[in-house]
Amino acid sequence: MKKYNFNAGPCILDRSVIEKTAQAILDFNGIGLSLAEISHRSKDFQPVIDEAEALVKELLDVPEGYSVLFLGGGASLEFCMIPYNFLKTKAAYLNTGVWAKKAMKEAKLFGEVVEVASSADANYTFIPKGWECPTDVDYLHITTNNTIYGTEIRKDLDVPVRMIADMSSDIFSRPVDVAKYDAIYAGAQKNLSMAGVTIVIVKNDALGKVDRQIPTMLDYRTHVEKGSMFNTPPVVPIYTALENLRWMKAQGGVEAMDKLARERAEIVYGEIDRNKLFRGTVAEEDRSVMNLCFVMNDEYKELEKEFLDFATSKGMVGVKGHRSVGGFRASCYNAQTIEGCQALVACMKEFEAQH
Numbered sequence: 001m002k003k004y005n006f007n008a009g010p011c012i013l014d015r016s017v018i019e020k021t022a023q024a025i026l027d028f029n030g031i032g033l034s035l036a037e038i039s040h041r042s043k044d045f046q047p048v049i050d051e052a053e054a055l056v057k058e059l060l061d062v063p064e065g066y067s068v069l070f071l072g073g074g075a076s077l078e079f080c081m082i083p084y085n086f087l088k089t090k091a092a093y094l095n096t097g098v099w100a101k102k103a104m105k106e107a108k109l110f111g112e113v114v115e116v117a118s119s120a121d122a123n124y125t126f127i128p129k130g131w132e133c134p135t136d137v138d139y140l141h142i143t144t145n146n147t148i149y150g151t152e153i154r155k156d157l158d159v160p161v162r163m164i165a166d167m168s169s170d171i172f173s174r175p176v177d178v179a180k181y182d183a184i185y186a187g188a189q190k191n192l193s194m195a196g197v198t199i200v201i202v203k204n205d206a207l208g209k210v211d212r213q214i215p216t217m218l219d220y221r222t223h224v225e226k227g228s229m230f231n232t233p234p235v236v237p238i239y240t241a242l243e244n245l246r247w248m249k250a251q252g253g254v255e256a257m258d259k260l261a262r263e264r265a266e267i268v269y270g271e272i273d274r275n276k277l278f279r280g281t282v283a284e285e286d287r288s289v290m291n292l293c294f295v296m297n298d299e300y301k302e303l304e305k306e307f308l309d310f311a312t313s314k315g316m317v318g319v320k321g322h323r324s325v326g327g328f329r330a331s332c333y334n335a336q337t338i339e340g341c342q343a344l345v346a347c348m349k350e351f352e353a354q355h
């Protein structure tokens with residue numbers, strides 16, 4: 001049976017990206033050796049990281065003066081590296097979910113943290129609006145897509161300070177005005193690659209402004225100076241990222257990804273809103289086009305497990321909601337197909353007809 005992958009992360013990648021990675025692991029570029037067994041400093045690997053960096057800059061139209069880094073440690077390590085490198089005295093954080101909260105927790109180790117707004121009291125079902133950003137902070141940190149709750153800030157905010165963003169689960173799904181940010185970071189396993197690499201886009205002249213000493217590996221300048229090769233980088237995930245970046249470019253870049261994301265979301269949210277069994281969980285204007293969360297309507301609550309089993313029997317994978325929201329979550333990252341969304345919708349319709 002054909003499987004439709006709605007996993008929240010690690011998640012779907014285009015089949016061609018997986019196949020090219022598999023090939024490179026068996027025999028890289030026809031050199032008779034695996035990508036996994038050659039030096040990261042070899043003449044065979046250097047072009048991989050160079051092209052990946054160039055494609056990131058091309059796809060996101062990154063202005064001059066920024067570096068693209070490929071690091072280890074996941075987005076979670078960035079929660080600590082960001083304040084280590086950027087927080088002098090005070091930073092502002094928008095609390096839109098568990099990931100934002102984790103980022104705030106680390107920042108508090110380095111200075112004062114102002115929570116500009118929070119939707120925690122409503123289980124993060126909306127993006128707070130109408131708040132003011134203090135002007136005396138070193139940066140405002142936002143989480144552009146809240147993977148667990150299914151809310152998204154799908155635009156570049158206008159605030160009077162520099163921004164830093166965790167874009168782990170929606171990077172490369174829309175054009176971004178990078179110039180508004182001192183740093184953008186993303187764990188790769190949601191829209192870029194397999195787990196193991198984190199991409200960081202950092203403004204060079206925003207670095208080196210804090211007084212504290214920074215351990216070598218946690219200092220962005222180390223990685224800027226060494227082109228992400230201070231130590232051995234995660235070569236296989238970087239290669240997968242390269243193949244995925246090439247794939248995204250061939251599809252028409254982030255504008256095409258954006259269009260496709262909106263089409264997919266319209267199909268699935270359209271059915272959530274139409275079907276008497278289901279309802280969405282977040283404020284309509286804040287609905288994520290990457291993670292689509294929904295639950296059974298109250299009068300059908302007891303059918304939750306039955307629907308999950310039914311969907312699984314139809315080939316749907318990973319539609320169970322996160323434990324802090326319950327219900328269902330259909331993650332529709334860049335490689336998700338219209339066909340996959342239609343299959344999910346067909347499944348929801350068929351289940352409705354049975355009840």
Ligand SMILES: *Cc1c(COP(=O)(O)O)cnc(C)c1O
Pocket residue numbers: 009073074075076077099143145146147166167168169187188190
């Ligand atoms: C998954 C996720 C993270 C954590 O990423 P790791 O790479 O596992 O550390 C952080 N932020 C967001 C928005 C995420 O979706």
